[in-house]
Amino acid sequence: MDIRIALAGNPNSGKTTLFNKLTGSNQFVGNWPGVTVEKKEGKLIVDKEVVLTDLPGIYSLSPYTLEEVVARNYLIEERPNAILNIVDGTNLERNLYLTTQLVELGIPVVIAINMMDVVRKNGDKINIQELSRQLGCKIVEISALKGTGVKEAAAAAVEAAQNGKTIPQHTFSGPVEHALAHIEEAAVHGLPEEQQRWYAIKVFERDDKVLEQLKISKETLDHIEKDIQAAEKELDDDAESIITNERYLYIAEILKSSYKKHKAGQLSTSDKIDKVVTNRWLGLPIFALVMALVYWIAMVGVGASATDWANDGLFGDGYHLFGIGTSAYEEEAEAYGDAMNAISAFYELDTEAENFDADAALAELKTVTGEGTATVTVEDEETLATEDMTVYFDKVPEDAGDDVIGMSFQDAVAYVEEKGFEEPDPAEYGVWVPGVPALVDKLLCDEEGEPRVADWLYGLIQDGIVAGVGAVLGFVPQMLVLFLMLAFLEACGYMARIAFVLDRIFRRFGLSGKSFIPMLIGTGCGIPGVMASRTIENERDRRMTIMTTTFIPCGAKVPFIAMIAGAIFGGSPLVSVSAYFIGMAAIVISGIMLKKTRMFAGDPAPFVMELPAYHWPTLGNVLRSMWERGWSFIKKAGTIILLSTIAVWFLSRFGVVDGAFRMLEEDEIGMSLLGRVGSAIAWIFAPLGWGEWRAVVASVTGLVAKENIVGTMGVLYGGGEGTVYQALANAFTGITGYSFLVFNLLCAPCFAAIGAIKREMNSRKWTWFAIGYQCLFAYAVALMINQFGGLFTGNMNVIGLIAALIVLCGMVYMLFFRKYQEATKLEKTVKI
Amino acid sequence: MKTLRDVTVGNTVKVVQLRGEGAVKRRIMDMGITRGTEVFVRKLAPLGDPIEVNVRGYELSLRKADAEMIEVE
Missing domain, CATH: 1.10.287.1770 (Helix Hairpins)
Known part of the structure; x- marks a missing residue:
């Protein structure tokens, strides 16, 4: 039979480092059943028959915190063959407190005193024989960081597991x-x-x-x-x-005879760093600086290019290897775009017409005469906004403003005469690596680019599976960059200081100071934001953060916000500013309301937290932590993202047209099954002011990725007279448009973020609760906006108004009148 | 009775008694603040709460509301 050894110890005692040293790459990372606490197991490098279980870092075996209950339930119910107790040699007193409890369990205990190199450097003396005798178990001196004594500790634990026995030596008072x-x-x-x-x-x-x-x-x-x-x-x-009390008295007693501190009362390097970093006056500026740096690296500097590469390159058309040729291509593409715009101002050109003849078109272009300027309407690809630009016929003046196309008509004709009407192909510049869809195309299509397989199969593979896998993997590079920094902040000790600095603000909303990072990251992308909640140690705070992080408008919602602002509010910048305020208000309001609900009230969350000494983290540990988190996202969130993407693809690309069920073209989404579903459920959204199938369908496609809302609305509202923006302005009033905007900001996030929520919640019930709450909250807020807005603009609806008033009263009651009682015991039962 | 909350930064005090019950009290004691322990109040957080203390050779932070449960002399 396999030998099972549990690794137990205080947080920050070097437990993870020791675990990694003992098990190497033979690790399995998951969660303890039903809770958000991470569980790690691994086989010993020196003996594959021995399974080492890494218990949560704990200070005691009390029944009050989730981590402690998980650890002790495992110890009592699974009864491992031995416990390897790692003890921080630089902080014996508090670390041995846990030891006094472990030795009482009747399981053989071996103590590994860690950081012995630091202890010796400080000149402190530990009498190992004496301590071992007093505690009744074998003690091994180690340095997990340097790897000394680690093998001996493992051997001692295995030996104890086979024929050891630990009898507690201390007695309490009479x-x-x-x-x-x-x-x-x-x-x-x-x-x-x-x-x-x-x-x-x-x-x-x-x-x-x-x-x-x-x-x-x-x-x-x-x-x-x-x-x-x-x-x-x-x-x-x-x-x-x-x-x-008596445990601590006992420890003080035995340390008297077995421990000598060389010099007490001097400031260590860590103390000196902390004097500056959490200083009364410098604390907040330093914190702002660190956060700005984290955000910049994760979201702008490295993260954005990583995401662009993964989404538009690897899972898009392709990319230039190391960026070689990118700038040359972009210059050319811009020139081409200017040329096409300049030409269309004076001449109606359709390069996509079936009987298009380049030579004839060029000849005709040369005969065009004109003078002065003309205007052309240019559409922004991301937001579908249109802008009128001026085109000069013969020469662009030196002092031309921003609203002038950078190429005159005559220059444009010269351009197409030289380079032709074909759009520049990025593959012809620099070192071009085709993306996954292009490679799959090669497999599926013949030389002419026509699919060799049935259209539906081609669509399923490209738009369903490849796009779904892309949605899973597209965010991973950025996530890894972020996790690298989080692992660094955690390992060096600054993460605990963040909670220390921000606790006063965040505890009011039932959140931890550490919730700040997920929310900050959430402004860029909610997926790494949700994943970043892992650093929060209290389960209640963690769940609350997971549920509320995606309220913050992420980068993918920005084009959608810009579209609504442009089409309905005349491009007012206030719309996007208000979106961020609504996101923040949603977090605050939800936090206060939710912490009073039964779902959250059960766990006590005392904020009595160790501030670990600063130290330089090891590269191996930081990289491993980064990889574990990234991989667990792919594994646990991947399936749900992939399946949902395929489902929406199917619903939006198939439909019944003229009595026959068939696959649709991209611009026929109006006839799709999704359109039918949209029509069928549109009434639900009527009280919000936009009970219309097109808006509903756009919201559903937003679940695949929020930027899709813009594209879908372009297809559904476009095609008629005028631009998409004009059609939107006709379809929505200011109030219904804002209600639509707010609903889509606050409702369920994209599938990838839902996958991340599922991964972090580690519970079906909690995942549904989170998604359900978000949708309900979004509905409630949008309802109030539409109904109260209608009251002021004279579109009053009595029933709707009453419903909105009830919702408002409910919220006010939850916010201000319902009493909050901090729990004094842990209600949850943990089944190991 | 004076509590840990009232101690100004830079002073060392001795714990006399812990009030309260349940999770918070046990947590405070588990972290080493027990009768007779010497506690050095190192600093206030930039926003005025929580406080940072040194106890049994390490740094611990706790909220003022919880520090009120610790009677000192």
Whole structure:
């Protein structure tokens, strides 16, 4: 049979480093069942028969925090063959507190005292033999960072697992031991002998989780209660505190004889750094600087080019290797665009007509006469905004403004005479690497570019599968960049300081100071934003952050916001500013309301947090943490993203036309199954002011990727008289347009972000709760905007108004009148 | 009775008693703030709350509201 060893220790004790050193790449990373706490297992490098389980970093085995309950349930229920307890040698007192609890479990314990190199450098002395005797277990000196003693620690743990035994050496004071003896006799004598002491102490502490498990009869309980109360009276404290107190007293006692500190009271390097970094006056500016740097690298500097490369290059047409040829191509493409615009101002040119003849067109162009200027309407590809630009016939003046095309008509004719009417092909510049869709095309199509397979299969592969895989992988490079920085901030110790600096603001909304990073990142992209919530240690704060991060408008929503602003609000910049304010307000309001709900009220979240010493992280650990998070996104979120993308592709590209079910062209989305679904459910959105199938369909395609909303609306509202913007202005009023905008900002995010939410929540129930809440909240806010807006503009609807008033009252009640009570015990039960 | 909340930055005090019950009290004690422990108040966060203290040789942060539960002398 395999040997199972549990690795236990305080946070920041070097546990992860040791785990990585012991298991190398033989790791499996997942979650503990039903909770958002990460679980890691691995096989020892030196002995593949031994499975090492990395328990959450904990300070104690209390029943109050999720991590501690997870760890102790694993230890009690799975009963590993041995515990390897890593102890930070530079902070023995607090670290050994956990040790005193571990040795009582009746499982062999081996202690690995870490950071021995630092201890020696400081000139401190630890008497290992003496300490080992006092604690009743074998001790190995290690330095996980340098890798010294690590093999010996593993060997000692394996040895202990096979034939070791740990008997707790310390005794509590007389009255406590008296009560414990009674408890052992009355309540736990049926249990295996080596487990009795641990259970007896827990019963003495009135640990609700253990009492629930043991199911002690009422009479016995009453009997025991008398003993506990007697001890409490004699020692003038409650049972739990007595035990905690005496453990620390005991540790102080044994350290007296086995530990000598060389010099006390001097400021360490870490203290000096912290004096500056969390300084009363410099703390906030330094924090702003660090955040600006993180944002810039993750979202602008490195991240944006990584995402563009992955989405438009690798999963788009293709890319120039190392950017060779990109600028040459872009120059050429711009010149071509200017030339085409300049020509169309004076001459109607259709290069896509079937009977297009380049020579004839050129000859005709040369005969065009004109003078002065003409105007041409140019459409922005991203937002579909149109702008009138001036074109000069013979020569562009030197002092031409921004609204003038950079090439005159005559220059444009000369341009096409030299280079032809063909659009420049990026593949002809520099080193061109075709993207995945282009490569798949090569497989699926013949020389003429016609698919060799049925149209539907081609569509399924390209627009369904390849696009779906692209949606999964497209965000990974940017995510890796972000995770690299987060891992660095966590490992060096600054992440804890972020919580320290921001706690005062964020705790009001039921969030942690560490929630700031996910939200900041969320302004760029919600997917890494949601994934960044992993750094928050408290589960309640983590879940709250996961649920609210995507309220912040991400980069993909920007073109959509610009479209609504341009089409309906005359391009007012206030619209996009208000979108960010609404996002922030949604987080604050949701935070305050949700923390009072039953879903969130169950977990106590004391903010009593260690501020670990600053230290330089190791590259290996940082890279590994980055990779683990990126990979877990691909694995856990990939399926849902892929399937949803395929489903929406199918719904939007198939439909019944003239009584026959067939595949549709891209601009026939109006006849698709999705269009039918949109018509069928449009009434739901009527109270929001836009109960119209086109708006509904656009919102659904936004689930694949939010920037799709613009494209879909272009197809559905375009094609008639006038531009898309004019059609939108006719279809929406200011109020219904704003309601539509707000709904799409706040409702369920894109599938990729939903996948990330599912990965982080690690629970079907919580994922649905999050998505459901977001949609409901979006609906409520949009309803209020439309109904109250209608009241002021004279479009009052009595029923709608009453509904909006009810929603408003509900929110006001939740925000201001409902009382909030911090839980004092952990309600959740954890099944290992 | 004076509590940890009232201690000005830069002072060292001794814990007399812990008030309250449940999760927060246990957490504070688990982190090493028990009867008789010496606590050095190192600093206030830039926004005035929480506080940072040094206890048993390491740095710990806790909110003022929780510091109120710790009676000191």
